[in-house]
Amino acid sequence: MRILIVEDEPKIGNYLRQGLAEACFVVDLARDGLDGLHLALTEAYDLAILDVMLPGIDGWQVLQGIRRSGKEMPVLFLTARDDVDDRVKGLELGADDYLVKPFAFSELLARVRTLLRRGGMAKEPEFLRAADLELDLMRRRVTRSGKKINLASKEFALLELLLRRRGEVLPRSLIASQVWDMNFDSDTNVIEVAIRRLRAKIDDGFDQKLIHTVRGMGYVLEATE
Amino acid sequence: MRILIVEDEPKIGNYLRQGLAEACFVVDLARDGLDGLHLALTEAYDLAILDVMLPGIDGWQVLQGIRRSGKEMPVLFLTARDDVDDRVKGLELGADDYLVKPFAFSELLARVRTLLRRGGMAKEPEFLRAADLELDLMRRRVTRSGKKINLASKEFALLELLLRRRGEVLPRSLIASQVWDMNFDSDTNVIEVAIRRLRAKIDDGFDQKLIHTVRGMGYVLEATE
DNA sequence: CTTCCACGATAAGGATTCTCATGCGTACTC
DNA sequence: GAGTACGCATGAGAATCCTTATCGTGGAAG
Numbered sequence: 001m002r003i004l005i006v007e008d009e010p011k012i013g014n015y016l017r018q019g020l021a022e023a024c025f026v027v028d029l030a031r032d033g034l035d036g037l038h039l040a041l042t043e044a045y046d047l048a049i050l051d052v053m054l055p056g057i058d059g060w061q062v063l064q065g066i067r068r069s070g071k072e073m074p075v076l077f078l079t080a081r082d083d084v085d086d087r088v089k090g091l092e093l094g095a096d097d098y099l100v101k102p103f104a105f106s107e108l109l110a111r112v113r114t115l116l117r118r119g120g121m122a123k124e125p126e127f128l129r130a131a132d133l134e135l136d137l138m139r140r141r142v143t144r145s146g147k148k149i150n151l152a153s154k155e156f157a158l159l160e161l162l163l164r165r166r167g168e169v170l171p172r173s174l175i176a177s178q179v180w181d182m183n184f185d186s187d188t189n190v191i192e193v194a195i196r197r198l199r200a201k202i203d204d205g206f207d208q209k210l211i212h213t214v215r216g217m218g219y220v221l222e223a224t225e
Numbered sequence: 226m227r228i229l230i231v232e233d234e235p236k237i238g239n240y241l242r243q244g245l246a247e248a249c250f251v252v253d254l255a256r257d258g259l260d261g262l263h264l265a266l267t268e269a270y271d272l273a274i275l276d277v278m279l280p281g282i283d284g285w286q287v288l289q290g291i292r293r294s295g296k297e298m299p300v301l302f303l304t305a306r307d308d309v310d311d312r313v314k315g316l317e318l319g320a321d322d323y324l325v326k327p328f329a330f331s332e333l334l335a336r337v338r339t340l341l342r343r344g345g346m347a348k349e350p351e352f353l354r355a356a357d358l359e360l361d362l363m364r365r366r367v368t369r370s371g372k373k374i375n376l377a378s379k380e381f382a383l384l385e386l387l388l389r390r391r392g393e394v395l396p397r398s399l400i401a402s403q404v405w406d407m408n409f410d411s412d413t414n415v416i417e418v419a420i421r422r423l424r425a426k427i428d429d430g431f432d433q434k435l436i437h438t439v440r441g442m443g444y445v446l447e448a449t450e
Numbered sequence: 451c452t453t454c455c456a457c458g459a460t461a462a463g464g465a466t467t468c469t470c471a472t473g474c475g476t477a478c479t480c
Numbered sequence: 481g482a483g484t485a486c487g488c489a490t491g492a493g494a495a496t497c498c499t500t501a502t503c504g505t506g507g508a509a510g
Contacts, residue, residue, distance in 0.1 A: 011398055015407065105407040106331065152466055173236050182240065182330040190468065192488060197467090199489095215476075215487070377496055415498065417458060422497090424459095440457070440506075452510090459504075468495075479484080 001116055002026045004045040006036030006062060007078070008054050012101075016049065019105050020112070033057035037065045047115055049108075050095075051078045060093055067094050074115040078103075097124045098138065128163040131223035133202060133210060135163055144202055154179065155198050162211065162221035171218040195219060226341055227251045229270040231261030231287060232303070233279050237326075241274065244330050245337070258282035262290045272341055274333075275320075276303045285318055292319050299340040303328075322349045323363065353388040355435055356448035358427060360388055369427055379404065380423050387436065387446035396443040420444060 003025045007013035010031075017027045028043065030036035033054040040048060040062065048066065052059040063075055077098040097111050128135040132145045140156060142149045151159065157179045162170065172191050176182055180190065195211065203209045212220050228250045232238035235256075242252045253268065255261035258279040265273060265287065273291065277284040288300055302323040322336050353360040357370045365381065367374045376384060382404045387395065397416050401407055405415065420436065428434045437445050 015398065015402065019407075103407075105402065154467070173240060177240060177244075177330065180329075182244075182328075188469075189488085193468075193490085195488095196490065213488070379497070413499075414458085418460085418498075420458095421460065438458070454509080455507090457504105457506090459502100461500105461502085463498105463500085465498075466496085468493105470491105470493085472490085472492105474487105474489075476487085477485090480482090 001046045002028070002044065003112070004028050004030065004036065004040055004043070004048040006030045006033065006040075006048070006054065006059070007051045008032055009051075012051075012078075015105070016108070019109070023109055025112075033059070033062045037062045040066050040071065041069050045073050047073055047112060048075045049078065049112075050075060053080065063093050063095060076108075076111060076115060100140075128160065128166075130163060130166050130210060130221060131208060133163075133223075135159060142202070144206065149201050151198075151201060154194055155201065158194055158198055159202065159221075162219065166221050166223075169214045169217045169220045175218065226271045227253070227269065228337070229253050229255065229261065229264055229268070229273045231255045231258065231265075231273070231279065231284070232276045233257055234276075237276075237303075240330070241333070244334070248334055250337075258284070258287050262287045265291050265296065266294050270298055272298055272337060273300045274303065274337075275300060278305065288318050288320060301333075301336060301340060325363075325365070353385065353391075355388060355391050355446055356433060358388075358435055358448075360384060367427070369431065374426050376423075376426060379419055380426065383419055383423055384427065384446075387444065391446050391448075394439045394442045394445045400443065 001024075003020055005013060005016050005020075005027060007016065007029065008031055013029050013031065017029045020027045028039055028045075030039050033056045036048075036050070036054070037057065039045075050059040050062055054062070057065075059077060063077075066073075066075065074096040075094070077095045078101055079098055080101055096115055099108055099111060124137065126136070126138055128137065134143050136142070137160075142151050142156070142159065158175070161175065161178050175191055179194070195213075199209075199211050203211055208223070210221050210223060212222055214220060226249075228245055230238060230241050230245075230252060232241065232254065233256055238254050238256065242254045245252045253264055253270075255264050258281045261273075261275070261279070262282065264270075275284040275287055279287070282290075284302060288302075291298075291300065299321040300319070302320045303326055304323055305326055321340055324333055324336060349362065351361070351363055353362065359368050361367070362385075367376050367381070367384065383400070386400065386403050400416055404419070420438075424434075424436050428436055433448070435446050435448060437447055439445060
């Protein structure tokens with residue numbers, strides 16, 4: 001699988017190249033937008049990773065150039081934390097996914113694999129919803145009935161999992177593996193505690209409870225009444 | 226690559242099978258020692274993952290049976306946190322690596338890959354040392370001049386990295402990627418803070434400092450005088 | 451030699467997350 | 481129906497880790 005990286009910061013670029021090479025990808029690295037676009041048009045890649053902020057022409061323009069040429073490989077955008085609008089714009093222009101800097105390499109790898117598996121079709125959704133609860137994946141923000149709710153990172157990860165598999169009863173083992181990178185320790189109740197904290201933030205004070213306990217099975221997020 | 230798992234707890238066994246299958250390994254799962262040994266002897270595996278506590282014959286006996294038959298594939302042991310002696314025994318019997326339950330799946334995967342890459346030769350060391358500092362990888366314990374030092378997990382990971390590459394100057398970017406799963410955020414000083422905490426525990430109060438700052442480069446652990 | 455600046459050290463504070471202890475409710479047994 | 485065991489809920493406390501702010505120091509430039 002061939003991947004094109006367009007990234008001007010040498011530290012990041014080299015790290016990505018090295019990390020992806022170790023994961024058995026063939027990687028080309030371009031240091032600016034022009035080089036990147038040129039490579040993208042003359043070579044055949046299965047995926048492109050574009051930084052938004054680039055010297056010369058920026059990531060959007062590279063993306064536009066790629067799409068105009070008719071190339072359809074999936075594109076993953078790298079954006080700075082604050083430039084939310086950039087992210088929206090990138091998705092509108094035809095990016096398939098985005099990643100906010102700073103990010104964990106494992107996160108990048110996971111997304112790269114996902115994009116390659118499904119060939120770039122079916123973009124990442126931007127929102128997850130259930131009843132009046134809304135989770136904004138891009139902005140990493142959560143609201144219920146329009147009211148902003150602040151979630152810590154574990155809380156967010158847990159809610160994201162519950163929402164992605166809304167209606168399914170998720171056993172603890174699954175939750176542990178997804179949110180905690182797996183932990184077979186039975187003598188801990190981190191999950192209960194985390195659920196408790198999450199409930200306090202998204203269910204307490206609301207009539208309609210969204211998180212339900214299924215005794216002996218696990219937890220579901222459901223908007224049934 | 227074919228992997229044999231011998232694990233009686235269904236939760237763990239299934240999870241391992243699934244996770245390793247997703248990582249493109251061919252996996253067989255045995256629920257007890259006898260089945261496991263039988264499979265190990267009749268089929269050809271590139272690696273075996275053995276739980277110590279098993280119904281019927283235990284993990285050591287399976288290992289002994291494997292070795293007696295002349296099979297040399299690498300063996301990774303899974304042990305409970307408390308049974309330290311078990312771990313030592315396992316290594317003496319010819320295991321190549323061990324993992325303490327509970328563990329992160331990513332950790333397991335990393336070790337599996339390492340073992341497969343080097344074909345099981347060259348066992349994991351049990352200790353890392355520098356001057357009078359000793360890090361016990363199995364017990365996850367650290368002593369200096371024989372005095373026990375309690376380290377938090379990040380501190381331990383950092384010290385382990387420094388010790389594994391003792392004498393090398395490690396740039397921040399490397400440390401960040403290894404200990405923090407990479408983080409390109411420049412406006413944080415987590416590393417300095419972590420180094421500080423680590424120094425407080427292993428260098429403060431000792432004449433011979435082990436952690437040295439190399440201005441503009443990074444940090445080294447060295448026992449030079 | 452002095453000044454300035456970048457880099458690192460350090461302290462303090464806060465946020466997050468885990469552990470532990472305990473309470474409650476449900477389901478099962480007798 | 482009473483007793484009991486188990487699973488989950490909850491609260492309190494602590495450990496760990498990160499952020500921010502400030503200070504110090506070494507090295508380069510003038």
